[in-house]
Amino acid sequence: MELDALYQEVILDHYKHPQHKGLVPTYDAQVHHVNPSCGDETTLNISLDNGSIKSISWDGVGCSISQASVSIMSDLMIGKSVKDAEVILNSFVDLMQSKGLKSGDPQILEDGVSMAGVSKFPARIKCALLGWMAYKDAVLSASSK
Amino acid sequence: MELDALYQEVILDHYKHPQHKGLVPTYDAQVHHVNPSCGDETTLNISLDNGSIKSISWDGVGCSISQASVSIMSDLMIGKSVKDAEVILNSFVDLMQSKGLKSGDPQILEDGVSMAGVSKFPARIKCALLGWMAYKDAVLSASSK
Amino acid sequence: MSQLDVAAIRKDFPIFTRTIRDGKKLVYLDSGATSQKPQSVIDAEVDFYSRSNAAAHRGAHQLAEEATEAVEAAREIVANFLGGESDEIVFTKSATESLNLLAYSYTSLITAEDRIVVTEMEHHANLIPWQQLAQRTGATLSWFEVTPEGRLDLSNIDNVITENTKIVSITHQSNVLGTINPLDAIVARAHEVGAVVILDACQSVPHMPINVTELNIDYLAFSGHKAIGPTGVGVLWGRSELLEMLPPFLFGGSMIETVTMTDATWAPAPRKFEAGVPNMAQIVGLGAALNYLSKIGMNNIHLHEIELGSYLLAQLSAIEGLQVVGPVDMQNRGGTISFTFGDIHPHDLGQYLDAQGIAVRTGHHCAWPLTRKLGVAATTRASLYFYNDKDDVDALVSGIIGAKKYFGRE
Amino acid sequence: MSQLDVAAIRKDFPIFTRTIRDGKKLVYLDSGATSQKPQSVIDAEVDFYSRSNAAAHRGAHQLAEEATEAVEAAREIVANFLGGESDEIVFTKSATESLNLLAYSYTSLITAEDRIVVTEMEHHANLIPWQQLAQRTGATLSWFEVTPEGRLDLSNIDNVITENTKIVSITHQSNVLGTINPLDAIVARAHEVGAVVILDACQSVPHMPINVTELNIDYLAFSGHKAIGPTGVGVLWGRSELLEMLPPFLFGGSMIETVTMTDATWAPAPRKFEAGVPNMAQIVGLGAALNYLSKIGMNNIHLHEIELGSYLLAQLSAIEGLQVVGPVDMQNRGGTISFTFGDIHPHDLGQYLDAQGIAVRTGHHCAWPLTRKLGVAATTRASLYFYNDKDDVDALVSGIIGAKKYFGRE
Numbered sequence A, B: 001m002e003l004d005a006l007y008q009e010v011i012l013d014h015y016k017h018p019q020h021k022g023l024v025p026t027y028d029a030q031v032h033h034v035n036p037s038c039g040d041e042t043t044l045n046i047s048l049d050n051g052s053i054k055s056i057s058w059d060g061v062g063c064s065i066s067q068a069s070v071s072i073m074s075d076l077m078i079g080k081s082v083k084d085a086e087v088i089l090n091s092f093v094d095l096m097q098s099k100g101l102k103s104g105d106p107q108i109l110e111d112g113v114s115m116a117g118v119s120k121f122p123a124r125i126k127c128a129l130l131g132w133m134a135y136k137d138a139v140l141s142a143s144s145k
Numbered sequence C, D: 001m002s003q004l005d006v007a008a009i010r011k012d013f014p015i016f017t018r019t020i021r022d023g024k025k026l027v028y029l030d031s032g033a034t035s036q037k038p039q040s041v042i043d044a045e046v047d048f049y050s051r052s053n054a055a056a057h058r059g060a061h062q063l064a065e066e067a068t069e070a071v072e073a074a075r076e077i078v079a080n081f082l083g084g085e086s087d088e089i090v091f092t093k094s095a096t097e098s099l100n101l102l103a104y105s106y107t108s109l110i111t112a113e114d115r116i117v118v119t120e121m122e123h124h125a126n127l128i129p130w131q132q133l134a135q136r137t138g139a140t141l142s143w144f145e146v147t148p149e150g151r152l153d154l155s156n157i158d159n160v161i162t163e164n165t166k167i168v169s170i171t172h173q174s175n176v177l178g179t180i181n182p183l184d185a186i187v188a189r190a191h192e193v194g195a196v197v198i199l200d201a202c203q204s205v206p207h208m209p210i211n212v213t214e215l216n217i218d219y220l221a222f223s224g225h226k227a228i229g230p231t232g233v234g235v236l237w238g239r240s241e242l243l244e245m246l247p248p249f250l251f252g253g254s255m256i257e258t259v260t261m262t263d264a265t266w267a268p269a270p271r272k273f274e275a276g277v278p279n280m281a282q283i284v285g286l287g288a289a290l291n292y293l294s295k296i297g298m299n300n301i302h303l304h305e306i307e308l309g310s311y312l313l314a315q316l317s318a319i320e321g322l323q324v325v326g327p328v329d330m331q332n333r334g335g336t337i338s339f340t341f342g343d344i345h346p347h348d349l350g351q352y353l354d355a356q357g358i359a360v361r362t363g364h365h366c367a368w369p370l371t372r373k374l375g376v377a378a379t380t381r382a383s384l385y386f387y388n389d390k391d392d393v394d395a396l397v398s399g400i401i402g403a404k405k406y407f408g409r410e
């Protein structure tokens, strides 16, 4: 059943136990992204250190897909160099645009491959990307400081 | 053939030999009417005298229907009381809206009954009414002086 | 249940022969977003294209005559349906355009001293155009608030509609709450201060009998696609004396009287507001749609939705953790019912329901200020129409219960 | 004649099976007003309504997904057809709306010092919106004149397009004269002074290959119904960086980012310009229309019209008293041919032709300043398309000669 492909256990786990949720008070950049079609919102704080991602914290409201996705993203990115993070980001975006044809590279995306099923549901891709686009925006703004 | 019902000899006669065409310099009211969908135009001068129509003169460009109709109208109205003219006007408008079901009262409309065929061609009714609406407007403006 | 033979009605709608996700029956509960189309509406468009297609109002040939007659016949159908006059019917592309038309055309008639009144339960289409008019003119935008029960708070009506109010634009039935707003007091107060009343009737014209003369309003807007009509056609009804004085909105062919290189004058209404070759096939299809609705009977449709709505409300109230957002009885309320369900996000609930073949809408339903005011980020909305039956409601209710099991798994 | 198998093509268009006035064959020479529709376009609309109808961009259920995909697939078809990008394609209801959108959206970007340039051969839809923009902002409207041969007079281009010019909006092909305007010098001069070039491509997109990138223009507008597409759908193409900075026009659902009671922010283009539930079935139909045209080949269509136009011009030049209004050879000219005929008024000629089954248009063709400039009150216009053939032209010519006899009778 395609629904199970969408709602993998990993996703529901992240949804119920979101990682790095709760904004830390110090950050290099803060961004706020919304999904206008459903009202989901994410605020994301980022701190960099010498070209690496020192911390990500976030808060927001949204469906399991959007919440799990930002949780997975935070887990993945923290500690990585901005360069490596870009590879992960591109790989995730590519997976989301794959219309169900790709399964994602677990070496790169780890828990992120659980999102592969989302790419078959065009209306949900924006949910999955919300946190990642917030990250993209935040890292740009923090880097340009 | 319906075309012959539209283009009666009387109409083509009036078209070729329009009555009261050429504006007289003195008048109680002057109006200018256009048919925006085709660009036909009529200028009409009217003079009243004691509740009667003393003179009508007009000029304009237009198709045979519009030109013949204003010619027929002028012929009919000149010399009539404004009251009698109203009966003629209403009778003509009624004929035009009859969708080909009426033939018009020759006692009242005289040459105007030759226009009966126009009512079957919705796009041409405005042509036939152009001069009559100009008359209606002019007589109102002259009467309210 | 009601007088309507829903099984027979559904046979008129070809989409109900298809299935959803692996062969499931289509349970369509999203008519508030857009309605399905009966074959007679589809056929009306097809016939127009196949037999009478030509530019209406613009030719002396037979096809143009037929196209013109088809469009004008539809105008008469709409006028009769609303209880107005033919020359009071302006065809637009949508309610959104109708409302924007008004907001733009009133620009030169509104000053910085004036007030424009809306409500907190407006669809964005009846809110943002007025925000923009206020910004363009310096006028003040104010609004009726919504009570926690999802009703308009009219207690301060004389302070909301003041002597300076020029426009009162309100929704007839909320597309989120289902609330049908009482108009009498609002119309009376608005007219007392010389304001016009604009009715966003998107969610009422398709669902209940409407008579603009009896309602004593000044303008009304609705979209064809929510009234089993084609996409791409809307209506603005306006009192003829108002349409006469109102400046036009879109400029172009067929709305003019004379044109020079530097200036132009306008045709009388409604032509003044219909620039360009019209959306003819859609206008004709809308005529067929309203004819179909009239045949069923608008009062029958209304009663059917009340019955089905009561049934749905009763079922929902029995589900633990489910919270209806909006009135919980059918008093002054239509068959549009929004709710939240514990901590299952509406988007997830909607996705689960979709997997069962059930189409609902989730989110803020283009009424973001309202959902925010009611303290919810999003809701799930089931909107009923005359082609829905008890089976549809039952399917929804078991779907909701199934979702609880599905997302509750550990 | 040309490569096109017109007999086969006509079989795709159901309207050609009907007859006119007492069983006469339909000779449709009014495609400049609106074009006929092939079965594949009609079917695309019917399929949408019968299978995938739901509110695009607004639901997580399967029908909404399919509707969204259908609309976005059509956007890609349009983008490819024009040589632009998908997110540069805005769906409107018509070219008229597209041009009004630009004129309204530029309001805040134009000042009293600025100049707006059009031409004397504009359709009202590309003239009055700019008159109104000039009136709103105090800007100056100026224009290229038309020569007696029906060509743009570009001799004074540097005085018409000045340093203060911000907008140059011109027709690609005149809907009266058939003239195809040369764009290179105009685009170069406009860009030199920092003005944008808007192309009214209503009469060129359906008739010849167009590539917005090669033309180096900034905006382009056309209507679906003149390109064998449905009524009620138009396109605005704009360079993405321009659409990004341009304020929106219609306000409502789906064009927003966030909304409060007092303010709103906008989604990125093209969504910013597409308020409300879209004219989905028409958008899908337009996609099918452009696919059909691409299959025939836009260059084949253009060549066919040039061949047929030459043939018609040659025949017309042999008729005593007939005067072609516009270029008399096929150099930079399409198959739209207007003329006067002695003292037979166009309205009467058109009526006579209609009685023979021949559909032409008569009047000022929504380009009143042009007909006035050319010293005629009205003209008769035959506009050719790829489904016309030599027989159609021959029928027109004998019709014209017949009219002379008919109205010449004493």
Ligand SMILES: Cc1ncc(COP(=O)(O)O)c(C=O)c1O
Pocket (backbone or CB within 6 Å): C252, C253, C275, C276, C277, C278, D032, D033, D094, D095, D096, D097, D123, D125, D126, D171, D173, D174, D175, D200, D202, D203, D223, D225, D366
């Ligand atoms: C050159 C030109 N521009 C604009 C228009 C307006 O198109 P529409 O009426 O489809 O909006 C037309 C056709 O009527 C046209 O021929």
Ligand SMILES: Cc1ncc(COP(=O)(O)O)c(C=O)c1O
Pocket (backbone or CB within 6 Å): C032, C033, C094, C095, C096, C097, C123, C125, C126, C171, C173, C174, C175, C200, C202, C203, C223, C225, C366, D252, D253, D275, D276, D277, D278
């Ligand atoms: C109450 C209400 N007003 C306005 C609209 C806008 O209608 P449309 O998008 O068809 O223009 C809608 C539907 O979307 C609605 O429900």
